[in-house]
Every structure is written in structure tokens, then in C-alpha cells.
Amino acid sequence: MAELDADVLLAGVAAVAPAVGLEDVPELMSRVDRKYLVSASTMAGLAAELGDRWAVLQIGKKRQFRYSSTYFDTPDLLTFRQHRQERRRRFKLRTRTYLDGGGRWLELKLNGARGNTDKRRIPYDGASSRWLTKEAIAFVGDTLLSELRLIMPETLGPVLSTDYKRVTLIDRSGAARLTCDTGLVCHDGRHSAPARRDLVLLESKSVDGKATVDKVLRGLGVRPVSVSKYCIAVAALRDLPANRWHPVLRRYLRPDTANDRRPTPEAQRETRPERLRVAC
Template structure:
């Protein structure tokens, strides 16, 4: 029997849970992240295991929200290469728009020597999500210097946009949350690649990396995966080396690179 579509399944999961307001969701700006790629039926089993120990974020009667993000990088894709090479100090710059309420933000995701993820952000309403203002660039420069001791690149421009739907489950203990993403589409100015409709991308976010969700998934035989929406999208659309993301790339995205483009992209990457 084929898998039920994940988007519909998640809507049902969210409808069955008690809602909580945005003020009750832990921000966890400094946290440990673990990501999982699961089928819709596995998601249903996870929801049953979590039971009433989790609530769902609800805003204005909605429990499933549309997001769009634009990622910025250098002309030679510095942040992509740093992530692919697993540099201990690295970053990503993006604007994120909450299409169903929540405004727009400029976000800087930082990975430091401790292996945790820190997120810094500032409101970005009233500005095109495809541009970085002078104030935005100053924020990036100041944050990278103070937090990672890195000099910001001189040039950052929009490279990739992602669209998806998200359901956020909240641990009643207040120490963790789980985001559940479906309907991912990665696009640039020339092309796009969608994700499979029967898979859910989960991200467990907790203060110490010991969330209940991680324990339950491990008991179910599900292991974390190395994945980044930005890096998957760039690898797929530009036919770049994906290294440790390769299994997820070919399982998750509807992507089949052409041999000539792949060879040209690898040659360009070697020369970078």
C-alpha cells in the first residue's frame, strides 16, 4: 500500500493535539538540532507515541503554516562549501517570511566549536526578502565578528529560495520542540525541484540534545540524517558535489542531474 501524503497526515496530527500560543513555544535560539527524514506512516506512529505529552502551535485558528526563505551566499558559494566541508565555524544568512502571520525576519544561523546551533535575527518587515539592506549587512558583519570571530564576506546575493509548510509540536516540559516540514520546493531564478510528497522532514530542537522525540525515534529504529534545505537545493539545482547529503538528496528531492552539467559543475567547484 502506498504511503499517505505527508501534508494531509500532518494536518490530521495537528488537529488532534491541543493548541498552544506562540508565547508558549520555547525560542531555543541556542540549541542542539537533530534532523530526521521519515515516511508519513512513521510520522503517524511517532505522533501516537508522543500522545498528550506534546501540544501544537496554533495561531489564528491555523496549525499548519506556510514559510518562504531566501538564502544569501557569495558568488563562489562560500557558505555552501563551508557546510559541505563540515567546517566547525560556519554560518548561513537568510530572510524568512511567515506567510500566514509572524512577519519577516533576517536570520543568521551560526555553528560554532561546541557543535550547537545559535540563531540571531532581527525584524525585516517592509523590505524585499531578496535584498540585504545596509543595516542587514552591518548586523551580519557585527554578529559574525563577535560570535565566531569571522570577517563577513564582502558580497552576498540571493542564491536559493525554499517554500514549505510547517507544523510545530511543543514538548509540554518547555525544553524542546519538533518542527515537521512538508511540501518543500527549492528554486532559483532558472529552475526548481520539489521534495517527495510522502516524506516529512523533522527537526528536533532542544537545549541538551536529549529530547523525548529523539528517544522515541531511536526506539522506532529511525536515525538522524545530515541535511540542510539550502545545501540540498544548491546541490540539486547546480549539480554540485553533495558528499554526505547524497543519500538524502536522491531520496528526498525529485532530482536527477544530467551528466554534462554535473561534470561541468564539479570542474568549476575544483577551480573555486
């Protein structure tokens, strides 16, 4: 039997769900995240279980959106190592570009002592996705110091990018949402690693971690997984130990097609880690 294409399935789910506008999406900058990796057929079952209790985000006429994120790290991959070692105080820094509307943002994701995720961001429309402006450096430095008591590393540069499509489902009865990602491709200017086309990466985001969707997934026999797009991308592209992400890495990314594309020489130069690059 041919595998279902998760991207096509999500487009169909989004097309028939009730729609809500961006103003009705709970922001949830401080939240509990739970991630799941499911087959396209399981996603179809989940959508049927949720029914019209959940709506889909619509902006303009679009319900499925393309995202591109560029992650920053030190030359020795400090933030990757902090996550691999499960440090209680850690962070990730990225620019995120909403290719179908929504502009570009600089996002700082913080993990504190209580295990919650706290995301801070600033608009970044006027800057390159691969550069840190003076304002960005000040924002990151001040936030890390005040929130995690961490000193910002002196050397940060673009390490890799991830591209994918996303459908966002909104719980109509409470402050929760579910992001559904398909078509992931990780690339660093030298190699690339695409994800399997028949899988969906789900992320349940809620204030207390008790969203309806988590209960439905448990009923379907699906359990949360430990995964970070950035960390599995680093492990795959640089052949580094993945530790607790290894089961997801082996299942999600396709080793048979990894390293099959070579971006331009200009892109190769831009993705090498280096000292802070400041846009004046």
C-alpha cells in the same frame, strides 16, 4: 498501496493535538538540533507514541503554516562550501517570511567550535526578502566578527529560495520542540526541485539534545540524518557534489521532476548572485 500524503497527515495530526500559543513556545536560539527524514506512516506512529505529551503551535485559527526562505551566499558559494567541508566556524544567512502570519525576519545561523547552533535574527518586515539593508549588513558583519571572528564577505546575493509547510509540536514537559516540514520546493529562478510528498523532514530542537522525541524515534528505529535544506537545494539545482548529504538528497528530492518550472524573467534576474545589494 498508494503512498500517504505527508502534508495531509500532518494536517490531521495538528487538528487533534492540544494547542498552545506562540507565547508558550521555547525560543531556543542556542540549541542542539537533530534532523530526521521519515515516511508519513512513521510520522503517524510517532504522533501516536507522543500522545498528549506534546502540543501543537496554534496562531489564530491556524496550526499549519507556510514558510518561504531566501538564502544569501557569495558568487562562489562560500557558505555552501563551508558546510560541505564541515568547517567548525560557519554561518548561513537568509530571510524567512511567515506567509500565514509572523512577518519577515533576517536570520543568521551560526555554528561554532562546540557544534551548537546559535540563531540571531532581526525584524525585516519593511524590506524585500531579496535585499540586504544597511542595517542588515551592519547586523551580520558585527555578529560574525564578535561571535565567530569572521569577516563578512563583500559579495552576497540571493541564491535560491525554499517554500514548504510546517507544523510545530511543543514538548509540554520541557524546553524542546519538533518542527515537521512537508511540501518542500527548492527554486533558484532557473530550475526547481520538489521533495517527495510522502516524506516529512523533522527537526528536534532542544537545549541538550535529549528531547523525548529523540528517544521515541530511536525506539521506532529512526536515526538522525545530516541534511541542510539550503545545501541539498544547491547540490540539486546546480548539480554539485553533496558529500554527506547525498543519501538524503537522493531519497528526499525528486530527480524526475527537478527543473520542471521556469519563473518569470524578473525572478531569474533577481536570483543571480551579485555584489551586496543595499536598500537605502
